[in-house]
Amino acid sequence: MGMPGAPTWAIVANRATARILRGLEAPDTNGPPPGELVHRARSARLAAHLSEASAHPPSRAETGAMASDLRDFADEIAHLLDVHRLAGDFDRVAVWGPRAVLYSILAAMSAPLRAAVFLTGERDLTALSDIALRRCVRDEIAAAEAGLPATNHGRA
Numbered sequence: 001m002g003m004p005g006a007p008t009w010a011i012v013a014n015r016a017t018a019r020i021l022r023g024l025e026a027p028d029t030n031g032p033p034p035g036e037l038v039h040r041a042r043s044a045r046l047a048a049h050l051s052e053a054s055a056h057p058p059s060r061a062e063t064g065a066m067a068s069d070l071r072d073f074a075d076e077i078a079h080l081l082d083v084h085r086l087a088g089d090f091d092r093v094a095v096w097g098p099r100a101v102l103y104s105i106l107a108a109m110s111a112p113l114r115a116a117v118f119l120t121g122e123r124d125l126t127a128l129s130d131i132a133l134r135r136c137v138r139d140e141i142a143a144a145e146a147g148l149p150a151t152n153h154g155r156a
Contacts, residue, residue, distance in 0.1 A: 006025060006090075006091035006092055007023075007025060007088075007089065007090045007091050007092075008023075008024040008025045008090060008091070008092050008093070008094070008141070009021060009022050009024065009081075009084070009089070009090040009092075009093045009094075010024055010093065010094040010095070010096070010137045010141070011077065011081065011093065011094070011095050011096070011097075011105070012095075012096045012097065012124075012125040012126050012128075012133065012137070013077065013095075013096070013097040013101050013102075013105060013126065014097060014098060014101055014124045014126045015041060015066070015069075015070055015073070015098075015100075015101060016040065016041050017038065017040055017041070017126050018038070018040075018041075018073070018077050018126075019036055019037075019038055019126055019133065020036065020037035020038070020080075020081075021036055021133065021134060021137055022036070022037070022089070022090070024094075024134075024137060024138060024141065036130065037080075041069060041070075041072075041073040042069070042072070042073075070100065070101065070104050071104060071108070073104075074101070074104035074105045074107065074108040075108045077105055077108070078105060078108035078109045078110070078113060081093060081109070081113055082109070082110055082112075082113045085112070085113055085116060090116070091116065092116050092117075092118045093113075093116050093117055093118070094117070094118060094119035094120070094121075094137065094140070094141060095117055095119070095120050095121075096120070096121040096122075096123055096124075096125050096137075096140075097122070097123075097124060098122065098123070098124050099122045101124075102120060102121075102122055106120070118144075119140065119141060119144045121140065125137070
């Protein structure tokens with residue numbers, strides 16, 4: 001686990017989008033924050049099953065396709081993070097997402113990457129604006145480091 005003040009990234013994800021925030025250890029300045037990386041799921045298997053509009057609940061094949069797509073998306077996110085970890089871009093990472101997404105991402109991580117995770121949360125924060133998301137993530141990190149309960153930013 002990293003130390004407060006170490007290069008810190010955060011990822012907030014749902015089944016369709018992963019937003020990766022960089023430079024969270026740096027204090028706010030008047031300049032723009034470091035760029036946010038956004039990765040979108042392809043959902044190739046599900047798209048093939050849903051090529052015709054349908055009002056019925058997902059079939060077993062569609063549910064299986066969604067699970068496979070989520071595993072693929074989690075693998076892509078974990079790989080992207082591992083590349084940046086190996087490059088020394090961050091020492092620690094926080095991860096938020098709905099339960100299935102969060103645990104799929106954690107399961108896809110290599111052991112060294114998983115060891116860099118210092119905070120997790122079972123919430124979808126992807127819909128927050130850039131400013132609100134950065135503030136929420138920083139508040140959550142500060143609360144965790146101070147031993148306080150999580151905030152209610154972006155609670156669904």
